[in-house]
Amino acid sequence: MYNVDISNSSLMDLPGGSLGVALGLQDLEHDGFFLPDSVAQNGYDSFNPGRPVVPTSGRTDEKSLYGEIDIPFLGNLPGVKLMDLDLAGRHTKYSSFGTNNTYRWGYKWEVNNNLLIRATWSQGFRAPSINDLFSGNTNLSAQVADPCSGPVAGRPVTCAGVPASYVQPNAQINTLEGGNPTLQPETSISRTVGFVWSPDFIPGFNLNADYYNIQVNNTIQPISGQTILDGCYTSS
Secondary structure (H helix, E strand, C coil): CEEEEEEEEEEEEECCEEEEEEEEEEEEEEEEEECCCHHHHCCCCCCCCCCCCCCEEEEEEEEEEEEEEEEEEEEEECCEEEEEEEEEEEEEEECCCEEEEEEEEEEEEECCCCEEEEEEEEEEEECCCHHHHHCCCEEEEEECCCCCCCCCCCCCCCCCCCCCCCCCCCCEEEEEECCCCCCCCEEEEEEEEEEEECCCCCCCCCEEEEEEEEEEECCCCCCCHHHHHHHHHHCC
């Protein structure tokens, strides 16, 4: 990782304090590999009996430009000890899927020595890791319930050719899990609002309350064996 940062916390004076600015550049590379021994590669591994464990490797890199500015635009007024706005942005280019921009703002209002009100809005971003993208297929023994195993409430399925008396003999089913090089990034939007109350008449007492609202899209998570098996009967 190569990183360059430039900052100035007192660029100019504003009514609430000093204007602060920070800028940066980052070049980050991830390299990874998994090399199983010859026993595992030939399918004699105890964890994956009969299934060869394949060697895998991968590489990702990202280049980022980011900046942040802190603006204390009001202060030292009745009902406004400090009013501050913090703005930040980041532009990143990824080798695996392209570019992305994320932004954030944060608002802080110190009414007086006793009360602070704050709020934030931010975009989150998580790129798939080397393991998410390039991991070789792994055999897992997952807990999966066969929809055709006797009458199961809430699963109106038709299992053609399966006797009505059929009962699944083993709750653990061999499933295959591996990386996906076409994965897209996980994104999110976070919103918070809250306050801090520190009354003078109760020395050492602080009350913090915050409300969070976080929405995540395109979550990077393997599809379970149960979901896949159920889908064979409940969709086309």
